[in-house]
Amino acid sequence: MSFFDTHQMDMDKLNNDCQALRTALEALGAYQLEYSQLEIDMDSLLGRGGFGVVRRARFDGQIVAVKILRSDESSDIRVAKALVREMKIWSGLSHENILHLIGFHLSQTLDRAIIVCPLAPHGSLKEYVRREQPEDLSRLRLALDTLNGLVYLHGLTPPVVHGDVKAANALVNQELRAVLSDFGLAVAASEVPSGPPTSLGLVGTVRWWSPELFDDKPRSTASDVWAWATLLVEVMRECVPYPWIKDNISVIKAIMKGALPETKDRLLSLMNLWSVTRLCWETSQQKRATGIVVLKELVTLIKTLQSRSMSETMTSTTELTVATTSENIVYRDEVPQITSLGIFSFWTSGADKAYRHYERHMKNENRTDLEAAIAYQREELELRPPGHRERSGSLHQMALYIHARYETANNRADLDAAIAYL
Structure with missing residues (x-):
């Protein structure tokens, strides 16, 4: 195949991508915002990551948070597609434990992509428990909030897989309730790609991954449940999963050998959290409990405490x-x-x-x-x-x-x- 043939194929793919993008944007019209509607405080910095930055802004008379996605000329179309994919999922969600989507802005040249959502004054769940040191029952309530949101996602038709459940991806709102956020990896279960997530370059964080994700299996509601139990331990113990292992490569090896994110003895001594986490950390995806089963077990534990x-x-x-x-x-x-x-x-x-x-x-x-x-x-x-x-x-x-x-x-x-x- 000649250079010109390859170039033509690339151009055809780009045109197809742009057409698909325009079609998707039309369907999301109610959520599209003009850049002029946003008064972004460029001196504020609420968060930073590989995706870009989060800043404070004013929209329609209220203080909001804006997530400004990082892009360059070579990745504009990729970032735009990722944004639209996330908006397609997020715009269809409505639950008290799911962060509300206000809207988004995507410039015509695709070089500026912004997501707008309510400001969570207490920051991420991870930051909140470390800073405020809430009592154990309050921590459990916050973890329960996130599970509430996850059960809602999994109960949709088709189910929605969050794909990146961890304390850093949940926020604590004005009412001191936890809400799930960051739907960049979320996908309808019917659309989950058959390839392994490793093809995305180890997206998310491997310490929260279930064993099957290292074995060419797609993300699923079951892998979300595994990750949620890891979030629970994060919130209660204020440490990362596998805290005794320093590097991620060693973590991957440990997971593939059957290691769990936390030891049974520690979980038994910590308000008997083992009764909940054991349901979520079944190595077999088929034997792993569903979110609603875990929720009932957690409620029983909380009521007892x-x-x-x-x-x-x-x-x-x-x-x-x-x-x-x-x-x-x-x-x-x-x-x-x-x-x-x-x-x-x-x-x-x-x-x-x-x-x-x-x-x-x-x-x-x-x-x-x-x-x-x-x-x-x-x-x-x-x-x-x-x-x-x-x-x-x-x-x-x-x-x-x-x-x-x-x-x-x-x-x-x-x-x-x-x-x-x-």
Whole structure:
């Protein structure tokens, strides 16, 4: 084949690519934005990677995040195709644990590609747990959020494979909920290429890969489940998978020999996470649990831990109700809430803050006016969420505490009536 024949074939392919690109862009018209609509703060830098950079911007009166994809003259068409492929998947997603897509911009010359999405003020899940050091139940709730999103993807028709599940690819939003992001490798299961992912140049991160990905198998919902369990350990232990292995080549060798991302003993000692991860780390793709099965197991674990925590707290609180000082009193409000998938997640309401505020005042001030104390407590309790299933129990505990504190000091005849009123 002559040089001219080869050149003509390349030109024909380019023309076909451009035509396919134009057709795809027309279908995504509702998400296309003009560059003039974006006020990008070029001095801000929210993130950086092989894809390009993430910066802060203003769009339609709100602060957003913009992902500016890196390209050059030789890769413009490739970057444009990757952008459109990602937009095709992402634009069809709608779930509380999936990052919302606002839109994208692709210049006519294909040399500028930008993705626009809501700003996640707390950064990535990986950054958040390291910076804020949340309690274990809060970490589990965040991991549960990501699994919630993954189950949603896998439940679509056809299922959507995320392809790059890890803590760095989940964000923590304003409501302190985790959302899956970065759909650059996401693909409908019916369109997953038959070739191995290694043909893409080891895309993603090998430490999160399941064994079959090193054996010419395509990414799948099963490989997503393996990666999610690795994310769980990441969030709980704040370390990379296979932390005892330094280089990726050795990691690949270890995976192919059957090594797991974390040891069984450590997971058993860490809130029995082995009960969840063992389902996800089946070497056989066929034996590996589905996301919904793992989700049920995680919910069972969380409910067990939550019950234990609430039991310990109530025991401690009951002992303190007969004390004459509130110096060590602790009230917690981590409450199970039903999500759209009918499972439990955990959150801490403003009542925690109210209780701490109450304790501080009760400790530092010698209140002798019973009515003022009860009025103050009523005001603070109004911050509790309506319909709270534990409301009556908590009110009873607080009433007993007020009774114990003020009965000796005031011995008022109307004390019981006042507490009953509260």
